[in-house]
Amino acid sequence: xxxxxxxxxxxxxxxxxxxxxxxxxxxxxxxxxxxxxxxxxxxxxxxxxxxxxxxxxxxxxxxxxxxxxxxxxxxxxxxxxxxxxxxxxxxxxxxxxxxxxxxxxxxxxxxxxxxxxxxxxxxxxxxxxxxxxxxxxxxxxxxxxxxxxxxxxxxxxxxxxxxxxxxxxxxxxxxxxxxxxxxxxxxxxxxxxxxxxxxxxxxxxxxxxxxxxxxxxxxxxxxxxxxxxxxxxxxxxxxxxxxxxxxxxxxxxxxxxxxxxxxxxxxxxxxxxxxxxxxxxxxxxxxxxxxxxxxxxxxxxxxxxxxxxxxxxxxxxxxxxxxxxxxxxxxxxxxxxxxxxxxxxxxxxxxxxxxxxxxxxxxxxxxxxxxxxxxxxxxxxxxxxxxxxxxxxxxxxxxxxxxxxxxxxxxxxxxxxxxxxxxxxxxxxxxxxxxxxxxxxxxxxxxxxxxxxxxxxxxxxxxxxxxxxxxxxxxxxxxxxxxxxxxxxxxxxxxxxxxxxxxxxxxxxxxxxxxxxxxxxxxxxxxxxxxxxxxxxxxxxxxxxxxxxxxxxxxxxxxxxxxxx
Amino acid sequence: xxxxxxxxxxxxxxxxxxxxxxxxxxxxxxxxxxxxxxxxxxxxxxxxxxxxxxxxxxxxxxxxxxxxxxxxxxxxxxxxxxxxxxxxxxxxxxxxxxxxxxxxxxxxxxxxxxxxxxxxxxxxxxxxxxxxxxxxxxxxxxxxxxxxxxxxxxxxxxxxxxxxxxxxxxxxxxxxxxxxxxxxxxxxxxxxxxxxxxxxxxxxxxxxxxxxxxxxxxxxxxxxxxxxxxxxxxxxxxxxxxxxxxxxxxxxxxxxxxxxxxxxxxxxxxxxxxxxxxxxxxxxxxxxxxxxxxxxxxxxxxxxxxxxxxxxxxxxxxxxxxxxxxxxxxxxxxxx
Numbered sequence: 002x003x004x005x006x007x008x009x010x011x012x013x014x015x016x017x018x019x020x021x022x023x024x025x026x027x028x029x030x031x032x033x034x035x036x037x038x039x040x041x042x043x044x045x046x047x048x049x050x051x052x053x054x055x056x057x058x059x060x061x062x063x064x065x066x067x068x069x070x071x072x073x074x075x076x077x078x079x080x081x082x083x084x085x086x087x088x089x090x091x092x093x094x095x096x097x098x099x100x101x102x103x104x105x106x107x108x109x110x111x112x113x114x115x116x117x118x119x120x121x122x123x124x125x126x127x128x129x130x131x132x133x134x135x136x137x138x139x140x141x142x143x144x145x146x147x148x149x150x151x152x153x154x155x156x157x158x159x160x161x162x163x164x165x166x167x168x169x170x171x172x173x174x175x176x177x178x179x180x181x182x183x184x185x186x187x188x189x190x191x192x193x194x195x196x197x198x199x200x201x202x203x204x205x206x207x208x209x210x211x212x213x214x215x216x217x218x219x220x221x222x223x224x225x226x227x228x229x230x231x232x233x234x235x236x237x238x239x240x241x242x243x244x245x246x247x248x249x250x251x252x253x254x255x256x257x258x259x260x261x262x263x264x265x266x267x268x269x270x271x272x273x274x275x276x277x278x279x280x281x282x283x284x285x286x287x288x289x290x291x292x293x294x295x296x297x298x299x300x301x302x303x304x305x306x307x308x309x310x311x312x313x314x315x316x317x318x319x320x321x322x323x324x325x326x327x328x329x330x331x332x333x334x335x336x337x338x339x340x341x342x343x344x345x346x347x348x349x350x351x352x353x354x355x356x357x358x359x360x361x362x363x364x365x366x367x368x369x370x371x372x373x374x375x376x377x378x379x380x381x382x383x384x385x386x387x388x389x390x391x392x393x394x395x396x397x398x399x400x401x402x403x404x405x406x407x408x409x410x411x412x413x414x415x416x417x418x419x420x421x422x423x424x425x426x427x428x429x430x431x432x433x434x435x436x437x438x439x440x441x442x443x444x445x446x447x448x449x450x451x452x453x454x455x456x457x458x459x460x461x462x463x464x465x466x467x468x469x470x471x472x473x474x475x476x477x478x479x480x481x482x483x484x485x486x487x488x489x490x491x492x493x494x495x496x497x498x499x500x501x502x503x504x505x506x507x508x509x510x511x512x513x514x515x516x517x518x519x520x521x522x523x524x525x526x527x528x529x530x531x532x533x534x535x536x537x538x539x540x541x542x543x544x545x546x547x548x549x550x551x552x553x554x555x556x557x558x559x560x561x562x563x564x565x566x
Numbered sequence: 567x568x569x570x571x572x573x574x575x576x577x578x579x580x581x582x583x584x585x586x587x588x589x590x591x592x593x594x595x596x597x598x599x600x601x602x603x604x605x606x607x608x609x610x611x612x613x614x615x616x617x618x619x620x621x622x623x624x625x626x627x628x629x630x631x632x633x634x635x636x637x638x639x640x641x642x643x644x645x646x647x648x649x650x651x652x653x654x655x656x657x658x659x660x661x662x663x664x665x666x667x668x669x670x671x672x673x674x675x676x677x678x679x680x681x682x683x684x685x686x687x688x689x690x691x692x693x694x695x696x697x698x699x700x701x702x703x704x705x706x707x708x709x710x711x712x713x714x715x716x717x718x719x720x721x722x723x724x725x726x727x728x729x730x731x732x733x734x735x736x737x738x739x740x741x742x743x744x745x746x747x748x749x750x751x752x753x754x755x756x757x758x759x760x761x762x763x764x765x766x767x768x769x770x771x772x773x774x775x776x777x778x779x780x781x782x783x784x785x786x787x788x789x790x791x792x793x794x795x796x797x798x799x800x801x802x803x804x805x806x807x808x809x810x811x812x813x814x815x816x817x818x819x820x821x822x823x824x825x826x827x828x829x830x831x832x833x834x835x836x837x838x839x840x841x842x843x844x845x846x847x848x849x850x851x852x853x854x855x856x857x858x859x860x861x862x863x864x865x866x867x868x869x870x871x872x873x874x875x876x877x878x879x880x881x882x883x884x885x886x887x888x889x890x891x892x893x894x895x896x897x898x899x900x901x902x
Contacts (some may be wrong), residue, residue, distance in 0.1 A: 064893055064896065065896065068893075068896040068897055068899070069896050069899065069902065072899075072902055135758075135770060135773055135775045136766075136769045136770055136772065136773035136775065140773075141773065144774075150774060151774060151775075152757065152758075152774075152775055153717075161759075161761050241761075242723065242759055242760065242761035242762075242901065244901060244902065251623070252725065254624075254627065255623045255624055255627070256725055256730075256892060257889075257892060258626075258651065258655075260627065338794075401623075401624065404624070405627065405631070408627075408628065408631040408632075409631060412631045412632060412633065412635075415635055416633060416634070416635060419635055429635075431635055431637060432632060432635050432636075432637065435631070435632065436632065436635075436637060514621055514623075514624070515621065515624045515627075515628060517619065518619075519591060519617040519618065519619055519637065520617045520618065520619075521619075530597070530598070530620065530622075533622060534597065534763065535762065535763050535765060535766055
C-alpha cells in the first residue's frame with residue numbers, strides 16, 4: 002500500500018511539478034462550491050450553536066427527548082436497516098442471474114428490473130395501503146370467504162407498519178443496488194472463479210467467498226445509497242404512520258414550531274449519515290487491490306437449467322410485479338374511474354416545469370461530480386477527499402430541513418441585496434434567491450449531488466491510474482489527461498449520473514413543496530397534495546406522468562450500458 | 567452557459583417576484599379545489615389577479631424567513647391554531663374593519679384587534695356505526711375514554727390540528743390532568759394506531775374494524791357526493807357530541823393579512839369579498855362547511871343533518887392550550 006502511494010506521489014505530486022494557476026482556480030472553485038453545498042447544514046449548525054450560547058431555552062426538544070425521541074431513533078434505524086435488508090434480498094439474486102446466466106429475455110429483464118426506480122415510494126405505498134388495508138379488497142374478500150367479522154378473528158400483515166415501510170422503500174430503491182451489482186458482477190474477473198473451481202470449491206462456496214466479496218464496493222455503495230434514502234424518507238413513513246426521526250423533525254418544526262429543535266434533530270441525523278459514509282469509505286480503502294485487475298468483461302455466462310429458469314423468471318416477475326406492474330395498473334384504473342377529475346388541470350404546465358428544473362439540476366450536479374472527483378484524482382489529498390464527501394452530505398438532509406437550511410441563508414442574502422439596492426436608489430428585486438426557482442434548483446443539486454458523485458467516483462476508480470501516469474510521462478497536460486483519457490471512459494458514468502439525478506429531481510417532494518414560487522407546481526407537489534388527502538385517484542394521471550418521465554431516462558440508461566458491454 | 571443560466575434564472579424570478587399590476591399573493595393552507603373557484607369569482611368581480619402557493623405545512627415558517635421581503639399578502643388557514651400562531655409570531659397586521667366584514671361576521675369570529683378573521687366553521691363530530699353503535703344522541707367527548715368503547719375507536723393522528731384543537735378545548739374545559747386521563751383512556755380504546763385521514767376512519771367503520779370515529783362534519787357530505795365513498799357514509803350516523811352540556815367543539819378556517827403585505831389595498835378587498843354572502847355561499851356549497859356569515863345558510867345537505875348546539879368558548883381560550891395538548895399527545899404516546 003505504502004509502496005503504491007509512493008509511486009503515485011512521485012508521478013503526480015513531485016515538488017518539481019507544481020500546480021498551475023488554472024489548477025489553483027479549480028481548487029478555489031471546488032472549495033467555494035463545497036461550502037455552498039453544505040450551506041444548509043452549516044446554517045443549521047450555526048443556528049444550534051448561537052442559540053445554545055445565547056441561553057435560549059428549548060422546551061420542545063426536552064419534551065420530545067423525554068417522551069418519544071428514543072422511539073423515533075429506533076424506528077429510523079429499523080426502517081434504514083430493514084430497507085437495506087429487503088433491497089439486498091431483491092437485488093442480489095436478480096443481479097446475479099442477469100449478469101452470470103445466459104437465457105432468452107435476459108437483456109429485457111435487466112431493463113425491466115431497473116424501471117421501478119421511476120416509482121415514487123409514497124405512490125406505491127398509497128396503493129398498497131388501499132389494497133392491503135383492513136378495508137381493502139383483499140382483506141374484505143378474506144372476511145367474506147371465511148366469514149370473519151372483526152380484526153381479532155384473524156391475523157393479517159399490517160401494511161402500515163415499520164416492516165411495511167421497509168418493503169415499500171426497498172421496492173422503490175432496490176434498482177440502485179441492482180444497477181451497481183449487475184455492472185460489478187459482469188466485470189468480475191473470470192480467473193478468480195476459475196482458480197476457486199480448480200481448488201475444488203463448490204459453486205455456492207465460490208459465490209459466498211469469492212464472487213460476492215469481490216463486488217463489495219458496489220454492494221456497499223448501493224446499500225449506503227439506499228440507507229440514506231430510507232433514512233431521509235418522509236412521504237412513505239408519514240403515510241404509514243411510522244414515526245421516525247424525519248417525522249420528528251417535521252413535528253418539531255411544523256407542529257411544535259421550533260426550528261431549533263428541528264435543527265438539533267437534523268444534526269443527530271447527519272451524524273448517523275456520517276457514520277454510514279464513514280463505513281462506506283472504510284470499505285473502499287482496499288478496493289484498489291482488485292479494480293485494476295478486473296477490466297475484462299466475462300463472456301462465460303452459464304446456461305440455466307429449466308428449473309433454474311423457472312426460479313429466475315418467477316422471482317424476477319414477482320419483484321417487478323410488486324414494485325411496478327401492480328401499482329401502475331392500479332393507477333390506470335384510477336385514471337379510468339376518475340377520468341374527469343384527472344384531465345381537467347394544468348398537468349402539461351406542471352410536467353414542463355418539472356422537466357425544466359430537473360434538467361438544469363442534473364446538469365449542474367453532473368458537472369460538480371466530474372470536477373470534484375477530478376480534483377481528488379489529481380491531488381489524492383485528504384482535503385479534496387473531504388470536499389468530495391462533504392459535497393455528498395446534502396443527500397441525507399431530509400427535504401424539509403434542507404429547504405429551511407437554504408431559506409435561512411438565501412433569505413438573509415436577499416435582504417442584504419435589497420437593502421444594498423435601496424441604498425443606491427435602485428428598485429427592490431424582492432426575494433430573487435429564496436423566492437425563485439433558484440432556491441429549488443439549488444435544493445435539488447445539494448440533495449442529489451451524492452448520487453452523481455457516487456456514480457462518477459466509482460467510474461473513476463475503475464480507470465487504472467497507470468493510464469494517467471503513462472500519459473503524464475508522455476508529456477500530456479493534466480487537462481489533456483482529463484479530456485482525452487479520463488473523460489471518454491467516464492462518459493457513461495456521467496450520463497448515468499445525469500439521468501439518476503434527473504429522476505430523483507422529478508420525484509423530489511418535500512423541498513419542492515416548501516420552496517416553489519407562486520403559482521408554480523411540479524408534478525410531485527401536484528400529485529402529493531392529492532395523495533396526502535387520500536385522493537390519489539384524482540391525480541393518478543399525474544402520478545403516471547411522473548413514472549413515464551422517469552422511465553424514459555432509465556431506458557436511455559440501459560441503452561447506454563448495452564453500448565458499453 | 568453560466569450566463570445563460572443566470573439570465574434565465576433572473577427572468578424566471580422576475581416572473582415570480584411581485585409585479586406592479588394589481589394582484590394579491592396568497593399563502594394557502596386550504597386546498598386548491600376549494601380556493602380556486604372562489605378566487606376566480608373574485609377576479610371576475612374586481613379584476614384583481616390572484617397568485618397562490620398551496621401547502622399543508624411550512625407556510626408560516628416560510629413567512630418568518632422571508633421577513634420584510636415576503637411577497638405574501640394574505641394567509642388562508644384551515645384551523646384557528648394557525649391563525650393565532652400567525653398573530654403571535656408577529657406575522658400579521660390589522661385589516662380595516664369594513665362594514666362588509668363587521669356586518670357579516672360576529673365579533674367572536676374575529677380578532678379583537680382585527681388581526682385574524684374566521685371564514686367558516688367546522689364541527690368535530692363523532693361518527694358511529696349504524697349496525698354496531700347506533701345513533702349516539704347523548705354522547706360526550708368524555709365518554710370516548712369509557713371502557714364500553716374498548717377496541718372500538720378509530721382516529722387520525724393526535725397531532726393533526728383538528729384533534730389538537732379538540733384536545734386543547736378539553737383542557738380548557740376539564741383541566742390538564744383530567745384531559746391526560748381522558749387521552750390515555752381514548753388511546754387504550756383505539757382499534758388501531760392513529761393513521762389516515764378522517765374519511766379513512768369512516769371507511770374502517772364500514773368494514774367493521776371499529777365502531778366510532780372522530781371526524782369533521784363536511785367529510786360526511788363529501789363522502790355522500792363521491793360515488794365510491796357513499797357506501798362508507800351510508801354505514802354511519804353523524805353525531806354531535808355534548809349536546810346536553812357545552813355543545814360540540816368548533817374549529818374555524820380563516821385568514822390573516824401578512825405583516826409586510828405589498829398589496830394591502832387589494833388584500834383588503836379580497837378579505838371583504840371572502841366575508842361576503844357570495845363567497846360564503848361558495849364555501850358552504852363547495853366544501854359543505856358552516857358559513858360564519860349568519861345570513862348565509864349552510865347547503866341543503868348540511869341543513870339536513872339538523873340543528874346543533876356549538877361550544878361557544880372563546881377560540882383564544884382553546885388556542886392557549888394548544889402547546890399543552892401537543893405535549894400530552896407525546897406524553898401518552900397517542901400516535902405510537
